[in-house]
Amino acid sequence: MMTTEKEYIAYINKALSEIPYPAEPSGLYRPIAYTLDCGGKRIRPMLMLAVVEALGRDKGVAINQAVGLEMFHNFTLLHDDVMDRAEMRRGNPTVHVKWNESTAILSGDAMLTMASQFMMKGCGEKLADVLSLFNKTAMEIYEGQQYDMDFESRGDVTASEYIEMIRLKTSVLLGCACRMGALIAGASHTVQEAFYDYGMYLGLAFQLQDDWLDTYGDPAKFGKNIGGDILNDKKTLLLITALNRADSEQKARLTSLFGTRSDSKIVEVMKIYESLDVESECRERINDYSAKAIACLDKTGLSGDDLNFFINIARQSLTRKS
16 A cells, blocks of 8 residues: 555655754754754655655655755745745744844755755666756756746736746746656656656646635645735736736736735735636636646556545645645
């Protein structure tokens, strides 16, 4: 019987808790341990290990790469929180709030290097392919982050531009997790591509659900304050749809709020969203990408419990609250 999600998470958390950090300088390593101890869904390392097992290998053969990928993901969050001025992450103060911005930047840098070190462990003859996939993915994520920042000063971002941005910033890392699992397991190029596409579409659904939760979620379950995207003028699909559907008065009011930060701004923008029913567009796309992810599994050769595991992950992207 395939390992359950809870068992994967426990296995990954144990590996993360056993990372042998140097004792000094504690100011560099304590924020890293704090970040990883604050939890997270662990969906990226879980997907990697699940692919390995589904393809007939022991999950332990990829645990170093799974740890490396999770550390890399958390490195991006440390730096994102500084850029977004986010105060909460997973229900806890962000590193730049608990310590300071310089600490968040430097500890994030250290996490990136540590992630690369884990990626290199135990790869054998697959080392070059593993690092090539990892480095390609990292560069795409940085490109996505740059587009995200560029969009903040633009009022003409299209829905297709936004989808491409989140594909780079978020989806490619889930695709990388799945493909790396297939690569380490020795799967064919066709199977590797199928798992990559599954992860990519899953990532699109995942990020759009995150966008939806940032506006409509429960802060106690979501783990951070609601309305952060609105405060930071993030050109999410919700805002892009609103600007496209708004009449001249509504569009003028939305754009006049850019650059301001207040609770009243969140309330007012959400009222405009409701009047324009922008939520339905977001939900429709989430459903579509989840269905496309499931369709990609046809080329993986999986069946039974192995297949259902990945189908259920995709379906959960539609209803998760955190």
